[in-house]
Amino acid sequence: MKNYKTLRVTQEGNVVTVRLHRPEKENAINMQMVYDLKDVVDVLTDANDVSVMVLRGSEGIFSRGIDLCDFSLDKPPDIYGLQHWEKMCRQIERLNKYTIAVVEGECIGGGLQLVLLCDARIAERKAVFQLPEVKLGFLPGMATFRLAKYVGLGRAKNIVLTGKRFKAEEALSWGILDQVYDPVELEEMLQQKINKLLPLHQEVLELARRLLLESYASEYEDFIGGFLAAQHRAIHSDAFRELILKAPSGTKAKEIFTAKDASKHSRKK
Amino acid sequence: MTPTCPSLKSIPVEAPRILSVGTANPPDKYTQEELLEYYKETDWKIRSIFLGGHISTRHLYLPEPVNGMMPEETNEELIQKHLRGSLEIGSQAISECLEPLGLAPYDIDFICCLSSTGFLCPGITAHIIKHMGFRENVRRADILGMGCNAGINGLQAVTDFANANPGKYALLVCIEICSAAYVYNKNINTAVVNSLFGDGAAAIVVCRDSRLTWQDGPRVLDFEPHIIPDAIDAMRFGLEDNKLSFYLDRDIPYVIGMNVLKPISRLLGRHQIKKRHIQHWLVHSGGKKVIDAIAYNLGLTRHDLRHTIHVLKNFGNLSSASFLFSYKELLEETSFQEADQAVMITMGPGTSIETALLQW
Numbered sequence: 001m002k003n004y005k006t007l008r009v010t011q012e013g014n015v016v017t018v019r020l021h022r023p024e025k026e027n028a029i030n031m032q033m034v035y036d037l038k039d040v041v042d043v044l045t046d047a048n049d050v051s052v053m054v055l056r057g058s059e060g061i062f063s064r065g066i067d068l069c070d071f072s073l074d075k076p077p078d079i080y081g082l083q084h085w086e087k088m089c090r091q092i093e094r095l096n097k098y099t100i101a102v103v104e105g106e107c108i109g110g111g112l113q114l115v116l117l118c119d120a121r122i123a124e125r126k127a128v129f130q131l132p133e134v135k136l137g138f139l140p141g142m143a144t145f146r147l148a149k150y151v152g153l154g155r156a157k158n159i160v161l162t163g164k165r166f167k168a169e170e171a172l173s174w175g176i177l178d179q180v181y182d183p184v185e186l187e188e189m190l191q192q193k194i195n196k197l198l199p200l201h202q203e204v205l206e207l208a209r210r211l212l213l214e215s216y217a218s219e220y221e222d223f224i225g226g227f228l229a230a231q232h233r234a235i236h237s238d239a240f241r242e243l244i245l246k247a248p249s250g251t252k253a254k255e256i257f258t259a260k261d262a263s264k265h266s267r268k269k
Numbered sequence: 270m271t272p273t274c275p276s277l278k279s280i281p282v283e284a285p286r287i288l289s290v291g292t293a294n295p296p297d298k299y300t301q302e303e304l305l306e307y308y309k310e311t312d313w314k315i316r317s318i319f320l321g322g323h324i325s326t327r328h329l330y331l332p333e334p335v336n337g338m339m340p341e342e343t344n345e346e347l348i349q350k351h352l353r354g355s356l357e358i359g360s361q362a363i364s365e366c367l368e369p370l371g372l373a374p375y376d377i378d379f380i381c382c383l384s385s386t387g388f389l390c391p392g393i394t395a396h397i398i399k400h401m402g403f404r405e406n407v408r409r410a411d412i413l414g415m416g417c418n419a420g421i422n423g424l425q426a427v428t429d430f431a432n433a434n435p436g437k438y439a440l441l442v443c444i445e446i447c448s449a450a451y452v453y454n455k456n457i458n459t460a461v462v463n464s465l466f467g468d469g470a471a472a473i474v475v476c477r478d479s480r481l482t483w484q485d486g487p488r489v490l491d492f493e494p495h496i497i498p499d500a501i502d503a504m505r506f507g508l509e510d511n512k513l514s515f516y517l518d519r520d521i522p523y524v525i526g527m528n529v530l531k532p533i534s535r536l537l538g539r540h541q542i543k544k545r546h547i548q549h550w551l552v553h554s555g556g557k558k559v560i561d562a563i564a565y566n567l568g569l570t571r572h573d574l575r576h577t578i579h580v581l582k583n584f585g586n587l588s589s590a591s592f593l594f595s596y597k598e599l600l601e602e603t604s605f606q607e608a609d610q611a612v613m614i615t616m617g618p619g620t621s622i623e624t625a626l627l628q629w
Contacts, residue, residue, distance in 0.1 A: 229523075232523045232527070
């Protein structure tokens with residue numbers, strides 16, 4: 001794996017771990033990190049020897065959030081950097097790998113935005129979350145779009161509008177996290193989670209995730225067309241063919257039906 | 270900013286460019302509800318096909334109702350309508366395409382006309398040449414009966430001409446008078462066709478010239494076809510009441526969906542580019558199901574397909590002209606950057622999937 005200025009990327013088998021790594025800045029997200037993450041995601045998209053991406057922090061902290069040092073007072077701030085960030089986020093959200101966010105320590109602002117992009121989200125018990133942006137005077141990115149889908153509108157308002165800090169247990173009960181572990185068992189549980197997951201059907205996973213993401217914004221009539229197209233693709237996969245081959249022989253069922261038919265006919269007579 | 274795409278080393282910098290596009294439709298526009306009313310259609314199955322919601326309006330050449338009823342058109346009337354309509358909207362599309370370039374029909378060196386909705390001899394090019402005043406030594410070709418995919422087959426012809434004849438202008442005209450291939454016989458199959466297709470024409474000019482830049486239009490870089498011979502009968506003309514009537518197999522969207530990745534992988538793979546490097550997708554507005562099938566098999570979003578969906582909604586399926594309507598919408602909406610890339614996809618009888626790669 002390549003070297004990045006703001007990330008530590010390692011690969012073990014078909015699992016790639018991406019660690020946010022700016023120890024001097026508590027992993028604050030600057031433009032360089034956005035570009036680095038985009039590059040990793042591009043590489044992973046094309047890598048056919050990777051099934052899982054684990055996204056996590058380093059040195060006991062996930063991320064302190066966006067690095068305001070990247071904004072300069074010399075010129076009016078423009079929206080394009082933030083647009084790059086959102087584009088990269090969307091790429092993570094739609095990556096053709098299973099994505100797992102692992103949170104240790106603080107997970108603030110942009111850090112939590114990253115967590116919301118992942119297929120699975122786990123944390124150690126003492127992890128702390130916060131979207132402080134509104135309280136500070138700006139917006140928590142497209143978490144404004146994603147958060148309510150996890151937690152419902154009421155809780156999303158509470159989290160976004162007050163900028164309150166909340167603990168892993170709360171995040172778990174609201175549906176932001178899937179599981180919370182004691183720090184000592186975190187690595188083992190992560191490994192177990194991955195082991196259970198593999199092998200996975202990447203194409204089908206991608207289709208299912210896309211449909212789930214679209215489910216909030218579609219009419220039934222629009223959605224079912226997409227579903228049928230996706231399902232058609234799924235049932236033509238090698239994986240589905242294997243399933244049919246492994247299924248118990250159809251003769252039995254056929255016998256039952258013909259027997260039933262026969263009895264029907266005999267009753268008619 | 271990082272460059273959006275690796276450079277296409279295999280392609281010479283100078284390639285034919287699409288310089289302009291023009292489109293036209295018949296003056297009369299109908300909603301699906303109006304059409305059901307004209308034809309006094311009461312069958313709920315047919316009504317629900319028309320009112321599926323993916324098409325709201327279509328432009329059509331339809332006869333004047335007599336006593337509130339649509340009169341039946343004879344075969345001869347349908348053929349007449351095809352020629353009359355072709356001359357009207359064909360020449361409008363050509364004029365709209367040539368005017369911004371300061372060109373007149375007289376300046377065109379090669380004219381290629383496409384149609385799958387009527388058969389003429391002499392071909393449409395001869396009629397258009399007479400009607401609009403092209404040069405007597407203009408090269409010409411008529412492509413007939415290839416169906417919805419034919420626009421890219423025609424684009425291949427004009428691109429090849431332009432490539433071989435630098436500085437000369439090649440004109441592609443897609444003219445589809447689908448209302449000249451309508452049969453109303455209360456049959457579900459013909460109802461599907463009658464609910465879907467609309468009338469329209471589109472024209473583009475292609476030229477290769479070293480003085481042209483990306484601001485003049487995209488270069489047509491490469492093509493990749495894909496034909497599925499096993500599905501040759503899936504889309505075809507048949508005869509209903511001695512009239513040509515188009516037949517669409519219900520599995521078509523899925524057959525296209527299953528195969529569409531093949532030509533796209535070859536086309537992009539050849540140039541070492543990925544789907545994510547393509548900024549613009551121009552897909553034939555075949556119908557809701559086939560658009561869904563392409564979306565989920567290529568991983569394209571509704572945003573990627575917005576022009577395709579919009580053209581279907583406002584015009585119906587314009588057969589070979591559809592994708593150029595999408596292209597025109599894209600031009601009107603987008604501010605392009607140098608090296609932006611587009612992929613065109615059309616699909617039709619054969620069963621055939623045609624693709625093209627463009628770069629600004």
